[in-house]
Amino acid sequence: MKKCFQLFLTFFKIGAFTLGGGYAMLSMVEKDIVDRKRWIACDEFWDMIAIIQSLPGVFAVNSALYVGHKIARFKGAIAAMLGAILPSIIIILLIAIFFTTYKDNPVVERIFQGIRPCVVALILAPSLRMVKSAHITWKTAIIPPAAIVLIWWFKVSPAFIILMAIAGSLTYALIANHKLKSNTNGE
């Protein structure tokens, strides 16, 4: 029980003070969980991150669940998860209550009119950077533009695109795995 409470507090603190997304959070988790409390060994921690990174869902929540489960089983997982998300929920609730009152204020509206085009840029820029890091070959070059046209122009659900991508990618992985196995068997 004490461990659960500690987990809750640790992740609450991390959730309340990390700006800048998942990776900023990671170094804080490492400092607290690995260096200070020594709940998890360093290499085990980074092995875990490698797995967690590829899972769908909220990265911070997935890491909290994993670390929590390692330390205090299911209860620990839930305690850590609640700790990780509660600060966000509280802050956004306060903003939602506050923002709906001030949204139509002309000064606030002017400020947000300046901000909105900037937000668009802040979404477009990382997607282009991601294209670069995705190791796109001539075989996969069609995928990003196809996804864009389908979602933007034909209003196809992004969920459908993800499902199609999983199906295609899984087929490819299974074939590659099969080839790998038959190669090693042949030797």
Place this chain on the structure above:
Amino acid sequence: MIFLQLIWVFVKIGVLGFGGGYAMLSLIQHEVVENYGWMSTNDFADMVAISQMTPGPISINMATYVGYGQAGVAGALVASLALCLPSVVMVYLIIRIFMNRKQSFVLDTTLKGLKPAVAGLIFSAGLLMMNAKNFAAVGRGENNISIMICAAAFAASYFYKVNPILLIVLSGLVGFFVY
């Protein structure tokens, strides 16, 4: 009824949200702005900006905001927990199944293969937000300044990796003084 809808939408986003916060934005935008109309395109853009400036994951912030708008504090909690529910199941399964054989070749290759599609998803979320409502000064219709802000912020972010919070603050100031 609204609670069931919130749960359905956010569980779906939790299951299919590969590739981090920005990738999930595309799914959230499709459901919340286009399908259900729970948020206007302006609200959506504003919340992305607010999420950048506050701690916490962007998708949890969206779930809380949308849930609160539809069903008050209870709605906020239900939507946020619904988003986390698939993670609870998946992390549990991963610990049970994959702990022993750490690197599963098939899983790894599959997930790497999603990257090009995810990049397309994020880009189209940005394109869908590039609309008259987000790019025009209300009542004046002039959007040259908006285009300039967008282009400048893009260049600063893409080429010089300027801190997004700084860019949001600067463009807010531009909006305050120019409009």
